[in-house]
Amino acid sequence: MNTLLQPFVSLGNWLWGVLAAVIVWIVGHEDAPAVLYAIKVLLLILCIVVPLLLSVAYLTLWERKLIGWIQVRIGPNRVGPLGLLQPIADGLKLLVKEIIVPTGANKFLFVLAPVMAIMPAMAAWAVVPFGPELVLADIDAGLLYIMAITSMSVYGVIIAGWASNSKYAFIGALRSAAQMVSYELAMGFALVCVLMAAQSLNLGDVVRMQSGGWGFLNWFWIPLFPILLVYLISGVAETNRSPFDVAEGESEIVAGFHVEYSGMAFAVFFLAEYANMILISTLTSVMFLGGWLSPVPAVLADAVGLPWLAAPNFGWLVVKLFVVVSSFLWFRATFPRYRYDQIMRLGWKVFLPLTIGWIVVLGAWMQTPLWVWWK
């Protein structure tokens, strides 16, 4: 594998050397390191955002395919082989459509809303670890940063609903505001449990704490199983996905907060929703399912003579993330939409007491020798 990548690595190193020489020539030796650092960070951001947007595009296709199969249909198969060019065609269509601003709408806020929706979905990736050393910003307050950034994602929906000057959009915005604030609490307490088990706010350390010779038995999904469920369901509610998608609620309020949006402005909301889904799935994989760690116990991998099976790899994260994100789609194909008061009851009366109770249980458990997840 490494010999395969070697030419690319050499080419990259050579290009970087040329770039460094050019920068030194332009700004001089004094400022060159700072400028080069800024360029490096920007390139790394591109390395995260471009694959993310591509996977968002293909997640839409995978959703239509998977739900198609669940409902014994074929799904999109017309554009390109197996319908593989469908997302490109959809993107092009949305790109060339007119963005209609409703009469009496606040134009600035109307345009700002999609930006506010997609910003947190992108910014949160800064602290997500993809591999042992593969993280853009290895900060100690990673979990806190994630909570703060994802809590801002509600603004896109609220501003969109208000600025549209439409009652359906407004009702969608109000529902979404109440729903997101409710589920954020349960999510926050779920993260407190992860923080307690991992003894760190750094997401890389959270994964390292789950490493060990027993493979998937070392991960936090065992001691934090109720919290995993709470986090996943709250994640579905936070991303406004079915069965918690009352903010859109086609059957009652047309399309909720983005009813007045068309063309690319609508597409940005769509992108934000899918990027958020991928983000929540990645966080679930990192915090409960061992991130980049292998599920195969080292003993078993050695026994079958394939030691690479137990080695940590970025691919494992992709597999886990894919399984979790597919479960989002499975939920959508399976469950009918919740009634609004049921959503509120689940958030406030079930999840919140459950998570607070589990914090106490976890605290007591960790004081006993029965806690075997110490490193």
Add this chain to the structure above:
Amino acid sequence: MTFSEFVFWFFSAILLFAALRVITARNPVHAALWLVLAFCTSAAIWMLLQAEFLAIVLVLVYVGAVMVLFLFVVMMLDINMAQLRVGFWSYLPLGAFVALLLVAEMVIVLAGRYAGFYDALSPPPLAAGYSNTKELGRLVYTEYVYPFEIAAVILLVAIVAAIALTLRRRKQSKYIDPARQINVRREDRVRIVSMPSERKEQGHPE
């Protein structure tokens, strides 16, 4: 001007402008959104002072929760701005006096401490393993545990009081009990009546 100074002036300018717009914006929703911007920029300035925990919590609590509920309420209220502005000139002297008093108090408190303004702007760099969050947690749960617990109890009392003041039970309100809903049996809802089948009339009466 170093880079961190530039960042400081940049965010301070935005912060002051946003704060000014909070009180001058005519539309209350716009004012609330300007306040959100003010919170975000002050979080950035706190981050510059290496207080990352406070900065993130400011965004998490105020921007992510408090202001959302603020907007929620402000958007639903039908506020008549003209009516609110009626007493503006008569209240102005009192308001100006309070504002001056606040400024004077802030100057007295801060002047001595931040005489060396630029020193405060760039605090000495902290050790590599230093975690703001951990340090704060340690202090709150050891040295300041009683004040912390008392503050928590006061907040709890405030929550209970707020709920007690606003929760009104109407007698005729209808609510759903999910336990009863799922325990319902067919026999409670449907009565199956057995009736003898009727024969069709042989001749047509018309």
